[in-house]
Amino acid sequence: MTPELLRVYLVTDPDMPGDLGLVGTCRKAMEAGVRIVQLRDKKASTGSLMETAEELLKATRESSALLLVNDRVDVAMAAGADGVHLGQDDMPVADARRLLGPEAVIGVSVRTPEEAELARSEGADYLAANLVFPTDTKTDIPSPLGLEGVARLRQSTRLPLVAIGGIDHRNAADVVRAGADGVAVVSAIMASDQPRRAAARLLAAVEGAVGD
Numbered sequence: 001m002t003p004e005l006l007r008v009y010l011v012t013d014p015d016m017p018g019d020l021g022l023v024g025t026c027r028k029a030m031e032a033g034v035r036i037v038q039l040r041d042k043k044a045s046t047g048s049l050m051e052t053a054e055e056l057l058k059a060t061r062e063s064s065a066l067l068l069v070n071d072r073v074d075v076a077m078a079a080g081a082d083g084v085h086l087g088q089d090d091m092p093v094a095d096a097r098r099l100l101g102p103e104a105v106i107g108v109s110v111r112t113p114e115e116a117e118l119a120r121s122e123g124a125d126y127l128a129a130n131l132v133f134p135t136d137t138k139t140d141i142p143s144p145l146g147l148e149g150v151a152r153l154r155q156s157t158r159l160p161l162v163a164i165g166g167i168d169h170r171n172a173a174d175v176v177r178a179g180a181d182g183v184a185v186v187s188a189i190m191a192s193d194q195p196r197r198a199a200a201r202l203l204a205a206v207e208g209a210v211g212d
Contacts, residue, residue: 001105001125005066006162006182007210008202009036012056014044016190023055025195030063032199038085038184040070053079066105073099083107085128088115093122109164111145113156126160128184129153132175133166135187147178154179169201173209182206 010029017025026037037060039053053067053075060067060082068083069076073096076084083105084096096106108119109130116127129150131143145153150163163175164184172183183206192198 001107001160003160003181005035006126006160006184007206008034008199009038009162009164009182009184010034010189010199011038011040011070011164011184011186013186013190014041014052016187017195018193020195022052022190023059025190025192026056027059027063028196029189029199030059030065032196033203034189034199035063035065036068037065038068038070039081040085040186042071046072046075049075050079053081057081068105068107076100076104083125085109087130093119093124097123107162110153111149113152116153116157116159120157120159124159126162127153127157129161129163129180131165132163133171135166147174150175150178150180169198169205172202172205176206176209 012022039056041049057067057079066082068085069081070085071090073084073091085107087109093106093108105125107126107128108124109128110116110119111130129145132150133144154161160181162182162184163180167175167183167185168188175183189195189198
């Protein structure tokens with residue numbers, strides 16, 4: 001995993017896309033340069049999630065992008081995805097690594113330097129600063145980290161760091177300047193009626209802030 005792959009990281013939502021559908025929206029984002037797509041659907045059945053994973057895997061392969069599955073190590077393995085993204089209540093990183101093997105990409109959502117260090121020690125490839133700003137897509141976390149929280153996490157680890165939560169093209173540069181290597185977004189792309197344009201604007205904002 002390299003910081004460059006994390007510049008704009010797309011997390012899916014099954015209910016947001018319009019006429020393009022979930023896979024079509026992701027295709028447009030990848031046309032603009034998105035190189036990681038995380039399949040996230042907390043409500044789908046295993047069978048439905050597998051079908052979507054297989055469709056998305058075809059699309060990501062065509063765009064030389066990576067497909068990660070949120071939480072579900074079993075679905076990632078069965079679909080042949082590139083890896084998983086885990087929360088603090090999901091399977092431990094060390095166990096996921098044993099199941100998925102050394103080549104799989106494993107990311108972990110963290111909020112504290114202690115969580116970041118544990119994830120690193122267990123074999124995580126990258127970290128996600130979880131909930132930078134308030135957002136309707138993450139209602140189970142009581143308080144946002146803010147830019148200060150991103151900076152604390154950046155100071156605590158050398159692993160690639162992406163930030164998620166309430167981020168769009170207007171604040172993405174600030175998040176990167178705080179220490180993130182990139183931004184993870186849901187609604188900023190998934191809910192857009194022009195997902196290619198939305199992804200391009202995000203990429204431009206992030207790339208402009210890298211190295212500031």
